[in-house]
Structure formats: structure tokens, C-alpha cells
Amino acid sequence: MLSKSVVAVSFLIILLYGNLFIEVEGIGVNWGSQASHPLPPATVVRLLRENGIQKVKLFEADSQILRALSRSGIQVMVGIPNDLLAPIAGSVAVAERWVSQNVSAHVSSNGVDIRYVAVGNEPFLKAFNGTFEGITLPALQNIQSALIKAGLASQVKVTVPLNADVYESASNLPSDGDFRAEIRDLMISIVKFLSDNQAPFTINIYPFISLYNDPHFPVEFAFFDGTGSPVNDNGRIYDNVLDANYDTLVWSLQKNGFGNMSIIVGEVGWPTDGDKNANMQYARRYNQGFMNRQKAGRGTPMRPGPMDAYLFSLIDEDAKSIQPGNFERHWGIFYIDGQPKYQLSLGNGNGLVPAKGVRHMAKKWCVLAPSANLQDPQLGPSVSYACDHADCTSLGYGSSCGNLNLAQNVSYAFNSYYQVSDQLDSACKFPGLSVITTNDPSVGSCKFKIMIKSDSSGGEASARMTRSVAVLLLLSVCLYIGL
Numbered sequence: 041m042l043s044k045s046v047v048a049v050s051f052l053i054i055l056l057y058g059n060l061f062i063e064v065e066g067i068g069v070n071w072g073s074q075a076s077h078p079l080p081p082a083t084v085v086r087l088l089r090e091n092g093i094q095k096v097k098l099f100e101a102d103s104q105i106l107r108a109l110s111r112s113g114i115q116v117m118v119g120i121p122n123d124l125l126a127p128i129a130g131s132v133a134v135a136e137r138w139v140s141q142n143v144s145a146h147v148s149s150n151g152v153d154i155r156y157v158a159v160g161n162e163p164f165l166k167a168f169n170g171t172f173e174g175i176t177l178p179a180l181q182n183i184q185s186a187l188i189k190a191g192l193a194s195q196v197k198v199t200v201p202l203n204a205d206v207y208e209s210a211s212n213l214p215s216d217g218d219f220r221a222e223i224r225d226l227m228i229s230i231v232k233f234l235s236d237n238q239a240p241f242t243i244n245i246y247p248f249i250s251l252y253n254d255p256h257f258p259v260e261f262a263f264f265d266g267t268g269s270p271v272n273d274n275g276r277i278y279d280n281v282l283d284a285n286y287d288t289l290v291w292s293l294q295k296n297g298f299g300n301m302s303i304i305v306g307e308v309g310w311p312t313d314g315d316k317n318a319n320m321q322y323a324r325r326y327n328q329g330f331m332n333r334q335k336a337g338r339g340t341p342m343r344p345g346p347m348d349a350y351l352f353s354l355i356d357e358d359a360k361s362i363q364p365g366n367f368e369r370h371w372g373i374f375y376i377d378g379q380p381k382y383q384l385s386l387g388n389g390n391g392l393v394p395a396k397g398v399r400h401m402a403k404k405w406c407v408l409a410p411s412a413n414l415q416d417p418q419l420g421p422s423v424s425y426a427c428d429h430a431d432c433t434s435l436g437y438g439s440s441c442g443n444l445n446l447a448q449n450v451s452y453a454f455n456s457y458y459q460v461s462d463q464l465d466s467a468c469k470f471p472g473l474s475v476i477t478t479n480d481p482s483v484g485s486c487k488f489k490i491m492i493k494s495d496s497s498g499g500e501a502s503a504r505m506t507r508s509v510a511v512l513l514l515l516s517v518c519l520y521i522g523l
Contacts, residue, residue: 067334067386068095068115068350069373070307073102074357076431076460077494079378081108083395084355087378088114090393091386097306097350099161101142110150117156117306117350118142119201120183122172125160128182129175135182136189144190154196158306159183162203162244164223173223176200177230184237197239200230201306204245204285207292213273214342217288218295231298240348243289244307247281247326251317252365259317264329276341282308282330287342303343307352309373312381314366316438324382327351327373335387358431358460366433377492399493406458406468407451409475414446422470423453430456434486441486451481452488459491 071084079087085108088096097117098105109116120128120138128135139157146152159180163172180198187193206227209216219227234241247262261268261281271278278284286305293301310326311318330351339345356372374380378395385391412419426432432453434441441452454474461467468474482488 067093067331068097068117068348069093070097070099070350070353071105071355072099072353072357072360073105074360075355075376076359077376077492079355079376079395079398079492081105083378083397085109085112085114087374087393087395088112088354090396092388093354093386095155095350096354097158099158101138103142103146106142106146106152107150109152110146112153114153116152116154117158117199118154119158119161120179122160122163122168125163125172125175125179128159129178132182132185135179135186139183139186139190139192143187143192143196147192147196156240156304157183157187157196157198158201158242159198161201163200164206164226165203166205173226177226177233180230180233184233193237198237199234199240199242199304201242201244204243204289206243207289209288209291213271214276214278214284214287214291215273217291219292228296231293231296231301235298235301240302240304241289241293242304242306243286244352245282245285245305246307246309247285248310248317248322248367250281252315252367263322263325264333265325273341278341283340286347287340290340290342303348305347305349308349309352309371311367311370312372313370313440314362314368314433314436318367318370318439320382323373324384328384331385331387362433366436366439369431369433400490401459401463401493403480403490404463404476404478405451405481405488405490406454406474407477407481408447408454409473412450412473414450416473418471419450419473422473423450426453426457426470430460432456441483444483444486448481448483448486452486455481455488459489462491462494 069088081102081104089112093114095115095117096109097119099119100121101118106116106118124138128138143154143157147154160172160176163176180200184193184198187196187198205220206223207217207219209218218224231241251257251259251262258268261279264280264282266279268279271284276287278287286303289303290299293299308330310323312320312323330349334346334349337346339347351373353371353373355374355378356370356376358369358376360368362368372381373384373392374395377398377400380392380394383391430453433439435444435449435452436442444452450473454468454470458467465476468476480488
């Protein structure tokens with residue numbers, strides 16, 4: 041029988057942290073922060089832990105986020121944005137200062153488990169027209185030198201998250217894979233540098249983008265159900281595009297003398313809105329399919345075993361650039377308020393656990409006034425203004441709000457602006473066109489959102505209150521058992 045003291049300690053652990061966390065082996069997530077009303081970092085860290093997520097990938101070194109990750113047990117990949125590559129590439133001193141402020145300080149003082157520094161983010165995308173080709177490797181080298189000087193090189197590894205367009209296959213078979221001709225020499229130099237420093241190759245693979253860019257892409261081949269037409273590559277059978285794409289990279293590495301190099305899938309996922317193929321059903325099907333194969337330990341024909349991967353992404357980002365497409369703001373497995381979008385098991389047999397202590401604004405919306413004239417010449421400019429300053433990406437063709445009529449479209453735009461403006465009365469003053477209502481204007485699957493409160497004190501105060509109550513209860517137990 042357990043002693044009273046052991047019971048008491050166990051009681052404290054459960055009360056202070058809410059529950060016992062079941063970790064999912066190897067699963068990571070991308071935590072982006074381009075949101076108009078981001079959740080408090082402490083709330084997100086609790087969300088990560090309660091969902092058993094062991095690893096997180098950050099796109100920049102946000103000091104508040106890093107402090108929140110202190111002693112959380114979560115492994116961290118911290119990113120350097122592309123716009124910092126030039127100064128870091130041009131000066132070892134700049135690289136040393138960046139490492140000192142964004143890695144060393146958090147590892148030594150705050151107990152943050154930083155494992156990787158991601159130097160840039162997809163810097164060789166064709167859309168960048170070579171902007172970062174001459175500075176990525178020097179930046180990588182300078183950050184490595186800075187880590188060595190800081191005494192962290194054995195603990196923290198450098199990497200460069202790359203888009204899958206850095207390699208190609210003339211036949212579309214993985215075994216014909218090699219690095220893209222115009223950057224092949226550069227890629228081999230980067231791969232050699234990573235290999236020399238026992239650092240991984242990080243690749244982002246998006247079957248959704250394949251489908252988005254090519255209307256003739258076989259839809260079933262994007263998923264893991266085995267219902268698509270398989271591809272036979274000299275006896276290796278591929279029934280999904282992720283495996284084929286991943287093994288194209290494996291072959292590219294192998295052909296150039298790096299066949300044993302470790303690979304991280306830096307981003308993998310499916311959006312839920314903003315395109316006809318971005319919906320809840322496809323997102324759940326893809327992400328659950330990926331998690332099922334991870335849990336089963338299934339890899340690819342060339343690399344058996346589960347992938348080292350980071351889901352993209354954790355939470356929606358309503359302020360993210362939509363230059364690639366409206367879907368960019370809808371990759372999260374959670375809404376911006378930390379509520380799960382759909383049922384998803386990350387490998388522990390349970391569904392997603394929502395964020396706790398999140399407060400929403402009042403249940404009121406800004407909509408088109410019943411008396412408004414749809415022929416009003418100010419209607420178009422008003423809608424354009426609202427959408428330029430808020431998120432209207434759900435209104436596009438095939439999206440969750442794509443079937444609204446004109447009046448409903450206007451209401452959605454007005455409400456989006458009103459919510460992102462913290463429900464200020466002045467944000468619902470479109471002359472002769474708008475009115476505030478307490479009747480939910482949502483239509484079917486098209487939800488007119490209510491924004492979360494930007495004041496983060498509510499969630500953190502609630503957490504502090506929970507811990508205070510736990511301590512009081514523990515003291516009562518200790519008095520009872522005579523500790």
C-alpha cells in the first residue's frame with residue numbers, strides 16, 4: 041500500500057497541473073504568432089502539455105513565448121526570419137549577439153530546452169527569385185560558429201527549413217530525384233555543412249499545395265487511405281504523395297553521398313478553410329491519417345519507421361499573409377481561441393484538449409442594417425475597407441462562407457472588422473450601412489466569430505487561482521495525515 045506521503049505528493053502534482061500528461065512519441069507542432077489577438081503564451085504552453093505535444097517549432101525568437109516554455113519539458117526549434125539572414129550572414133558578431141540573446145540566455149537562465157536553430161524559412165522558394173541564395177549558407181555558418189563559441193553546439197543544432205521545391209524528379213519517380221539544377225551546387229554545400237556538424241535536413245511537405253496548384257492532381261493520392269492509384273518505382277510501392285515526396289529527397293541525398301542524413305519534416309498538415317479543398321473533412325482525414333501511421337511506426341519505402349515531424353499548425357493565424365492563398369490563415373488544428381476544430385487523436389487515444397481560461401468578448405455582432413440600401417455607392421468601399429483590415433478569407437469560392445448572399449457577405453465583412461477592432465462602437469459606424477446586433481447572424485457552417493479578449497490576465501489569473509486552491513487543499517491533506 042502507498043504511504044500517506046506518496047499519496048500527498050501525487051495529489052499535489054495532479055492538482056497543480058490539472059492532469060497527468062500522456063506524451064505522443066515524436067510529435068511536434070508549429071506555433072505561429074501572426075494573429076490579431078494571440079493567446080497568452082502561458083495558455084498555449086498549457087495547451088501543448090495537456091495535448092501531450094513534446095516539440096514545438098517557432099518562426100522567430102519571441103522572448104515571451106520562450107519564457108513561457110521555461111522548464112515545460114517541451115523541446116524547441118527556434119527560428120530566424122529571412123529578413124535577418126543578411127545581417128547575420130554579414131557579421132559573426134551579429135550572429136553571436138543573436139545567439140546570446142535568443143538561445144544562450146533562455147537555455148541557461150530560463151531552462152528552455154532549445155534543440156535547434158532554424159536559419160531562415162524556405163529561403164530558396166522560386167517566388168523569392170534567388171534573394172536569399174547568396175546569404176543562407178553564410179548565415180548558417182555564422183550561427184554555427186556562434187553556437188560553438190557559446191558552448192552550445194553539441195546541444196543545439198542548426199538547420200534550414202526548406203520547401204520541397206529544392207529537389208525534383210524528371211520522371212516523377214522518387215528514384216530519379218535530385219536537387220533542383222539551378223541550386224544543386226548550393227544545396228550540396230549546405231547539406232555537407234549540416235552533415236559535418238551532425239545537423240538534420242529539414243523539409244516542408246504539403247500535399248494540399250500539390251492539389252491547390254494542379255487541378256488535375258489525383259485527390260486520393262494526397263491521403264493515407266490507400267485508395268489512390270499506386271506508383272511503382274522499381275518495386276517500391278507508393279500509395280500517397282507524402283511518401284513519394286519524402287523518398288525523392290532521400291534519393292537526392294543518397295545520390296550526392298549523404299544517404300544516412302537525418303531528416304526532419306518541418307511542416308506537414310492541411311488547412312480547413314479558404315479554398316474548395318481546404319475543409320474540415322479533408323483536414324481531419326489528412327492529419328488523422330498522418331497520426332495513425334506515426335503511431336503505427338510506419339515510414340516510407342526508403343526510410344521505415346515514424347518520421348520526425350511537426351504538424352502545421354497549432355493555432356490559426358488571422359493576420360498572416362494571404363499571398364500564397366486565402367487558406368494560409370486556416371492551417372491550425374485549433375481556432376484562434378484555442379478550441380479544437382475537429383476530432384483528432386494525437387496518438388494517446390483521446391481527442392484534442394481545448395485551451396483553458398480563454399475569455400471571449402460580448403455576444404454581439406456588427407451587421408448590415410435592415411434599412412441599408414444595397415445600391416448605396418459606399419457599400420463596396422466599406423466592404424473593401426473592412427476586409428483590408430480584418431480577415432474575410434472564409435468568403436472565397438468553395439470556402440465555409442462562400443454561399444452567402446450579398447447582404448450576408450456585407451455583414452460578415454463588417455463583423456470581421458468589428459471583432460478585430462475589439463468591438464469598439466466606432467468600428468461599426470459604416471455610414472447608413474451598419475448596426476450592432478445581439479442576434480447571432482451565423483448561417484449554417486458559416487460562423488460569424490466573436491473575438492477573444494486581448495487582455496491575457498484572465499487565463500493566467502485563472503491558472504494562478506487554480507494553483508492557489510491546490511496548495512490550500514494540499515496543506516489540508518498534509519495536516520490531516522500529519523506531515
